[in-house]
Amino acid sequence: MKYTPRALIAELTHRCPLHCVYCSNPLEMQRRSEELCTADWLSIFQQAGEMGILQLHLTGGEPLSRADLTELVRAGREAQLYSNLITSGVGLDERRMDELIGAGLEHIQLSFQDSEEVPANEFAGTRSHALKLRIAGMIRERRVAFTVNMVVHRRNLDRLKEMIDFAEQTGAQRLEIANVQYYGWAFRNREALLPTRQQLEHSIEVVEAARERLKGKLRIDFVFPDYYAKYPKPCMNGWGHQQMLIDPAGRVLPCHAAMVIPGLEFPNARKRSLHWIWEDSPAFNRFRDESWMPEPCRSCDRRTRDFGGCRCQAFLLAGDAAATDPVCTLAPTHAAVEEILQRVNGGAERNWVYRIDPS
Amino acid sequence: MTPVQDQQRLAPAELEARLRAIGPERYHHRHPFHQLMHEGKLTRGQLQAWALNRYYYQSIIPIKDAIIVSRSGDSAFRRAWRKRIIDHDGDGAHPGGIEKWIALAEATGLDREQVTSQRGILAGVYYAVNGYLDLADRAAYRSAAPVLSVVKWRAGLFRCTAYPSAGRRAVRPRLGHRTRPHTHRAGTRARGTARQVRYFVGAARCALFRICLSRLAASRRVPPGSGERDEMSAMERNRVPRLAPGCRLNAAGGPEDLLLIPEGALRLKGPARAIVELCDGERTLAGIVEELQRRYTSAQPATIETEAVALLARLRDRGVLEYA
Numbered sequence A: 001m002k003y004t005p006r007a008l009i010a011e012l013t014h015r016c017p018l019h020c021v022y023c024s025n026p027l028e029m030q031r032r033s034e035e036l037c038t039a040d041w042l043s044i045f046q047q048a049g050e051m052g053i054l055q056l057h058l059t060g061g062e063p064l065s066r067a068d069l070t071e072l073v074r075a076g077r078e079a080q081l082y083s084n085l086i087t088s089g090v091g092l093d094e095r096r097m098d099e100l101i102g103a104g105l106e107h108i109q110l111s112f113q114d115s116e117e118v119p120a121n122e123f124a125g126t127r128s129h130a131l132k133l134r135i136a137g138m139i140r141e142r143r144v145a146f147t148v149n150m151v152v153h154r155r156n157l158d159r160l161k162e163m164i165d166f167a168e169q170t171g172a173q174r175l176e177i178a179n180v181q182y183y184g185w186a187f188r189n190r191e192a193l194l195p196t197r198q199q200l201e202h203s204i205e206v207v208e209a210a211r212e213r214l215k216g217k218l219r220i221d222f223v224f225p226d227y228y229a230k231y232p233k234p235c236m237n238g239w240g241h242q243q244m245l246i247d248p249a250g251r252v253l254p255c256h257a258a259m260v261i262p263g264l265e266f267p268n269a270r271k272r273s274l275h276w277i278w279e280d281s282p283a284f285n286r287f288r289d290e291s292w293m294p295e296p297c298r299s300c301d302r303r304t305r306d307f308g309g310c311r312c313q314a315f316l317l318a319g320d321a322a323a324t325d326p327v328c329t330l331a332p333t334h335a336a337v338e339e340i341l342q343r344v345n346g347g348a349e350r351n352w353v354y355r356i357d358p359s
Numbered sequence B: 001m002t003p004v005q006d007q008q009r010l011a012p013a014e015l016e017a018r019l020r021a022i023g024p025e026r027y028h029h030r031h032p033f034h035q036l037m038h039e040g041k042l043t044r045g046q047l048q049a050w051a052l053n054r055y056y057y058q059s060i061i062p063i064k065d066a067i068i069v070s071r072s073g074d075s076a077f078r079r080a081w082r083k084r085i086i087d088h089d090g091d092g093a094h095p096g097g098i099e100k101w102i103a104l105a106e107a108t109g110l111d112r113e114q115v116t117s118q119r120g121i122l123a124g125v126y127y128a129v130n131g132y133l134d135l136a137d138r139a140a141y142r143s144a145a146p147v148l149s150v151v152k153w154r155a156g157l158f159r160c161t162a163y164p165s166a167g168r169r170a171v172r173p174r175l176g177h178r179t180r181p182h183t184h185r186a187g188t189r190a191r192g193t194a195r196q197v198r199y200f201v202g203a204a205r206c207a208l209f210r211i212c213l214s215r216l217a218a219s220r221r222v223p224p225g226s227g228e229r230d231e232m233s234a235m236e237r238n239r240v241p242r243l244a245p246g247c248r249l250n251a252a253g254g255p256e257d258l259l260l261i262p263e264g265a266l267r268l269k270g271p272a273r274a275i276v277e278l279c280d281g282e283r284t285l286a287g288i289v290e291e292l293q294r295r296y297t298s299a300q301p302a303t304i305e306t307e308a309v310a311l312l313a314r315l316r317d318r319g320v321l322e323y324a
């Protein structure tokens, strides 16, 4: 079976003026000196367009930290890619926004840490909330698609209703409420971030009521915390099935967390063509089909829907990237997840560490 | 496909191959409405409209089977066939398919009375379903009776994701035990049946699928939440649709026609691209329909209007289209 890549996630830099405690970026980040140059990205976008990739997600770190962002957007557009900017907003002003839109930027996803300034700044480890509010106003005034992203966790989930009201005020067309996914810094901080079961159940009701109320006005996407799920998420819609990610130093990965998996060599876009990497590299083929699957996945009906879950999570929680995702209630290693949840639901707040800036 | 009745007698193997081809070609799982359902993209209102309208169809199935039984002179066949009536009506102790359909409709938020009263069923659905009864009733198809059983429940229909709830927990209304393998399946094997079968079976199958599709085409026109038809009202006619910010068509002439949107891409089939292209922020809805009717002279003008209005309504529900 042949897979067609549909989306390219371009992590332009790991530099970021914020220090979000839930950041999914890897603990080991690439420094500025290792970053791909403008010409490297231009070549990558061109190849992506030729391969039939449709969506370009410009992210990071903070993509606005790249001085050549406008140029990159223009190149994406020339390569027929649809460009999305995933941003904290820090680094935007009216002039830069107009330049970006003029260069072909089609969608801005702006992240907020909370609806209230004090906790928002606390989670970001930076005073950025007030600035983000001004940025939201600027986006609303322009003809560009606008999504608000809010990452939710134990410390803000109880304010979800207020957060949805807040998102409605920003004038965005979409709201993505993402429960923290436990990778990178978030994995490091997970015991402080995991919501309680009670919080989660309540939040689902809040989301359902809000969806009903805001129908036709604000689309709400809700990313479930998979530690609480019965079955795992179909991570990336399958390893090497639809998406590829390029990290700031040019390494090409099937997802943003795959660097944690030992024994896999991720090819660099500076050295190899995207086409070869997608079609032939051992890393992209490693978990592509079902041949790697152990029981219970191998004989489970759901394997074509969830692909046995997330490989990175299997490694992080079970120490084996080729195990059934431990969040699956059928997984032999599921007890590891239950144990964490028990601790989390037993009380005990924990401290967290802030994401650092690789400079 | 050439109508089977115009052809000479077919060799059994060829007949079987042709009959088997009709299903994959025309089965309603290929219908855009069903595809949206499987993708979990229907609104609650659309799902309700589907359940309500389809209930009418469910409710006549035992009547159809009773007609078939009444036409057969073969007692073994009648014995086998009457199981279907029980499957649908229940046996008094266990609920049958109709009861389960009501439960499914209830799961979408309708109440029993609303469903069984048959109020609010679309005219198109009403005629299509009655057409199905007529088809069963016509003596010409008598020996093709087994063919009518192709009415297909399997896989597709019940595996719908009812509007994703907050937890992305797919609500999966299932009818449970429903299909017991029928002894006289689908009639695709003209096993020892009379010669006419070879002539009629294919035509009957095609007719049946046409009926099913017209039923779906009718229910697709239901706007979300209202349970009513959405013919272009006078007010709608003058609205000027255009793509919402951040939504655009991909470059023309590529391998596929796509509408690129922030969440990904929507695949456009057939004339859909041309319809979306006409949403230029200048033309009114009425103007768009007129232009399409001018271009596609071989299609019924009314069909064009229905299809175009339905497509645009779906895109608007999806937030992809706005009124300028």
Ligand SMILES: C[S@@+](CC[C@H](N)C(=O)[O-])C[C@H]1O[C@@H](n2cnc3c(N)ncnc32)[C@H](O)[C@@H]1O
Residues within 6 Å of the ligand: A016, A022, A023, A024, A025, A059, A060, A061, A062, A063, A086, A087, A088, A089, A109, A110, A111, A112, A149, A150, A151, A178, A179, A180, A181, A182, A183, A186
């Ligand atoms: C890693 S950030 C990079 C882009 C930019 N710095 C920002 O924060 O928008 C990409 C997106 O993922 C979200 N995010 C970050 N960490 C996450 C996590 N652990 N789980 C879920 N979403 C996360 C952010 O809010 C943001 O929308």
Ligand code: SF4
Residues within 6 Å of the ligand: A016, A017, A018, A019, A020, A022, A023, A024, A025, A060, A061, A062, A088, A355
């Ligand atoms: S620290 Fe925050 S703003 Fe920076 S990359 Fe991570 S999530 Fe985005």
Ligand code: SF4
Residues within 6 Å of the ligand: A231, A232, A296, A297, A298, A300, A301, A302, A303, A304, A306, A307, A308, A309, A324, A325, A328, A329, A330, A331
């Ligand atoms: S056993 Fe494997 S395939 Fe089955 S639900 Fe769990 S992770 Fe998915």
